[in-house]
Amino acid sequence: MPGLRVGHAGMRAATDDRSGALTGSTVVLAPPGGAVAGVDVRGAAPGTRETDLLDPRRMVQRVHAVLLTGGSAYGLAAADGVMAGLEADGVGFDVRPGPEHAGPAWVVPIVPAAVVFDLGRGGDFAARPDAATGLAAYRATTGPAGGGAVGQGVVGAGTGAVVGGLKGGIGTASAVLESGAVVAALVVLNAAGSAVHPPTGELYGARFGLPGEFADLGPPDAGELAAARDAGLPRGAAMGALRATTLSVLATDLTLSKAECAVLAAMGADGLARAVNPVHTLVDGDTSFALSTTARPAPGQAGLHELLAVGADCVTRAIVYAVLAADPVRTPVGDWPSYRSLFPSTVVARP
């Protein structure tokens, strides 16, 4: 996605000593002047920060970064570190007391944030992203790696992610619109529900791919499916101890208003609904953000129509990639096989 950069900071114990961390933070960094933004909160148990200012009735027009993080409500501390990094780089909302003000920049970086529940996944309830984790994720966006491919799988805020008893994580997808504009999605897949259709073992989201995109992704063979069923996988949503949350950021280079960004953010919820079932449960705090870098002019009505539909599909496709990119992780509080380790026959020719 031109103009945006992504940085991950994962906290993952090097050894499986059953007392470690399995969490992290991911920053989506806007251009220095900020991006127009919107949000859609759909899950029953959200944990958020600086989302009220995204209401189109509020004055602040642009945000400087979006933070997605593990650690449940504790993880909101990671935003302190993202703000510190942006302030040190002079990026933020200008609050100089007057035009005559000299000296260091007086800026307030605007960093909306949302959390996923992954507390204790690595065994240590106290291992959570903090300001240092947020700063590390921000710094990861500003290095050379920020210009390359965005990391997927068990990285950043997806480090401790689980989906329906399988390993979850980070996924991304993008599409080029007729105008040449781009829409892209980044998802932290950590849902109480399942991304897998239990009777067939197929990924719900796979049918929403671009032409041919998931052609090499077949149904699992009968033996694998029977073995998974015997293991109680994939699991649907269980109430009680289980807590989850899937987050997404949809971004475009088209110029959108704050209200249009809020509509685009709502498409993230729809894209999630197509890829996970059940979705937006009582134990999910699903929250979707949308960003407009405004590098291209505003779309006409037809262009906006296309953007919204293709954007929803980007979230759905990003969830497929999150599942495929996840690797198996053994931890003290349970084993989460990956989709690919459970159903190796499904992937015909994927690297």
Place this chain on the structure above:
Amino acid sequence: MPGLRVGHAGMRAATDDRSGALTGSTVVLAPPGGAVAGVDVRGAAPGTRETDLLDPRRMVQRVHAVLLTGGSAYGLAAADGVMAGLEADGVGFDVRPGPEHAGPAWVVPIVPAAVVFDLGRGGDFAARPDAATGLAAYRATTGPAGGGAVGQGVVGAGTGAVVGGLKGGIGTASAVLESGAVVAALVVLNAAGSAVHPPTGELYGARFGLPGEFADLGPPDAGELAAARDAGLPRGAAMGALRATTLSVLATDLTLSKAECAVLAAMGADGLARAVNPVHTLVDGDTSFALSTTARPAPGQAGLHELLAVGADCVTRAIVYAVLAADPVRTPVGDWPSYRSLFPSTVVARP
């Protein structure tokens, strides 16, 4: 207010060296089991945390504390410290992985927060409430002082507060309803608009007092009024460099639903509108919270009707007390006289 405790932590340079802090944090602490809560965001420039979960459609029913803080968006870091204090005391939403879980409590404290803009008021742009400030405010609620009278004036989140060119601060007011139930308000008065009616020098909110409450508060004499006018005081809201925000917490011991708390919170905005003009401007992030300790049963419709009307007046009256309790503060970026120093003739017999 029975069941709730308030703690302040102010950051105020001991000497007027023109490079100090003038900010702070205030915590309203619920009973250990939490309080039902609601929020109303009305200003154009809010800075908030954990407000989405207060939507009546969201699952979390109770909050453990509300943080009001200076520092603009940076000040949201103070909530990290309040959460740390609550966690250390075992207070929070129970997230044990199962009933068999042993060992330390797995809790996630729910601490909605909102900020006022006071950056640079003491001269040092980098002096802001952080996690340590939030923890100190939390600790101040748990000491013996927490059981006594609530501090007003230039304390806690009101340390750097300004209102219409005069010193703002913290104010409180309460009322006993016909049923014997209590409603109480705490306000951080830091508004772009004025609490003073410029032509007369009277406080807008004074006419909403209980019978006789503000009887000793007369209009200023003509000489004082003329002198104030010559000094350009009170100032109305100026756009540009000025940034503000007034926060309030309304609390009752009546049992309310989350939706009813949201309605009570909206009364906070109405109470503010009666006491400050202009209000909810483009540079205010005015946010009101409401808490129900549920110590008494739910009110009937007449009781709810009374609660809402009296609650709004409590916020208006708390603003009068905030103005009267403020003391003059000299800082490098300007002098803010207090209402009482500007109009000493108004207060006939107040201590």
